Amino acid sequence: MIKQKTHIKFVLFFGICLSAFNSYGQNLQTYIDEAITNSPEIQKVQFQYEIASEKVNEANWLPNTEVSAGYFVSEPETRVGAQRARLSLKQMIPWFGTISARENYASSMAAAQYEELVIAKRKLIVSVSQSYYNLMANKAKQEVLEQNIQLLETYERLALTSVEVGKASAVSVLRLQIRQNELQQTKEVLQQQYLAEQAIFNNLLNRDNDMEVVVMSDLTIPAEIDIISEENLKVHPELTKYDKIYESVSQSELLNQKESSPMLGFGLDYIPVSERTDMTLIDNGKDILMPMVTLSIPIFNNKYKSQTKQNQLKQQEITSQKEERLNALQTMLSKAIYDRNSARISYDTQSKNLKQAEDAEEILIKNYETGTIDFNDVLDIQELQLKFQINQIESIKMYYIQSTIINYLTN
Template sequence: MKIKIGYIIVLFISISSYGQSLQEYLNIAENNNQELQAMHYKYKSALEKVNEEGSLPNTTIGAGYFVQEAETRVGAQKAKLSVSQMMPWFGTLEAKKESASFKADAQLNVIDLTKRKLFLNVKTNYYQLFELNVKESIIKENIEILKTFEDLALIELENNRATMVDVLKIRMEKNELSNKLSTVVENFKAKQIAFNLILNQEENLSVNIPKNIEIFEGVNSFQKEMISENPQLLKLDNLHSALEKSELATKKAGLPTIGIGLDYLIVENRAVENLLENGKDIIMPMVTLSIPLFSKKYISKQKQLNLEQKAVETIKVETRNQLVILFEKTMANLKNAEVSIKTQLDNIEQADQAQKVLLAAYETSKMDFEQLLEIQQLKLKFQFKMVTSEMEYAIQKSTLEFLTTTN
């Protein structure tokens, strides 16, 4: 049998619906994912935290009535109104706002990381469906070929050029393929349900599966240095910056706090004629200074925050090392899969040539059904290896996108 055209062109092009179909499923997964929606709410909450941290302490307003009036030259004091506002040391509020802003950015990185993991999961299951779908087609094709062999063997049996053993071997092989087909079909159904559940949609919906997998020629565009843009590392950078600003805010919190205020005293008129400024109310501006004489807690808090920064730095080094290890492993797997695809293409072509030689010999001599079955089994093995390598290639490429691509 000839190699299907799809196996030849798979190294160069993909069907036009491939990218659109997969992208559509990614969009569905993103829109339907409850975890992502919850994280977006948390991000909005973190943004509101920035406004909270940038706000001044509550303004104090007071009012009092003199039960026993205090007499003054211009009259008795009847009531007192006061308002005061404490002001943190210069730059304290700004440092708190910046710390909260970095924490919000870290929450955004978590959203990005969660979305990347979701996309990788969707792609992995999508390509596993592709493998099962193509295997189903390959098995059906091979069953049809075996039916042709069976018909030939029966004809040869009538002409005493074959034995019943040859017919039975072909039938046994056909039964084995039918069993494999049943297994693949059931696995496809289970995987399709799992895929739909990942997308949080009706589990029995059919999935549009591509016939080919695009082999990406520009694998070198995935550079190890691009790992620095991975949200896992960006999150740690933002957390480190948030801790730095928190440390600065704590340091400033250990400095004096200034308060400004105003007292307004209501004075009653005296029953004295021609009294200068009789009953004149009193206005008294005030300034207070809160001095943290016992600042041990602020010093301790600064040390805590400094140690937490060192912890984040250590975690970042370890995280980056793990990402680099995964990058190198994934890149090696991708290149191995690419080589395997080309190798299996060559093997399938040679198996077809071997089949042609055996079939051509049928015209001049007795057909060797045992060799024909052997070649067909080899070809089936090569076809299975190829589609598995295609799936592996696509998954490894998706993993590289997870590690390096900036969304």
């Protein structure tokens, strides 16, 4: 029975692998889809993108049509009669290509806003995945503690038997019981931490804090090392966003050039004329209809010159911001790769340590069969095994948390 429980104790509790994600990946993917659907943050950015897209339709506009009417209080006399009133209609039209320039500028702004939507979704996926891995690690630690508690109960029964035959002291039994109490306390603390992390996870999915989250607790680090393409980092949405913003400034400058051009105006004046009764004339009382053409010339164009200078400075600023962000993302990627490699090294070390601790435990069991077991050594070995198991769980959690960062940056 001791050998059977000892074997159970060394079952690995983590078993995720990015290349074999099907065991629990479907579960996580379901949560991710739910988070993207329900997230107020995603909905907010989605609305911002839709507003930016709608501004393309808004760009297709003309200045207001001007209609005016006037009545001559003192009617001016002309050769063919007195002018009674004046009706005017005028429409200004932007320079050729101005409306297209407006639409192109609005489209470039919408494209930049779309990158924000992509970034927001990626960040949410990272947050949901990392919280999920925290829950999995917590669950695995609880299972490890429970199995260690059960094993200590087995050792306690052996110690009681040894006390009865005079091969151990009652102190050994008490130490085993104290150790069980400590592990039970640690397990209960983990249960509270699980509830806190579960609330965080549910908030990411925008649902009730106390909803149960079903997670797997069978993980391992994959043997294969995935190839990381750092070239993909250069087309990351956080960087292409700056390209889209740069393009929007270029379109803004084209629009500025168009708006600095003259505007054409077309109009029509209509003046009704009264007939003269004192004589008969050709065109007597004929109304006046006068087409008009207006040209609006921006002579004082310092505004447009200043806007051009501002656009040039904005593009330089955007270029600097992109370079700064690229450096930050490269640093983040390098750190994530190194930390993930460190997690793999730690995992391998803990596996070796667990194997050696298992060998030591088997020696103690054989000693018990010859009647020379030392329960102080049993406690020491059990404590070491638990330490190695917990460290192994932490290593696997760190591996996958760093993997989410790497996937965020390179996929």
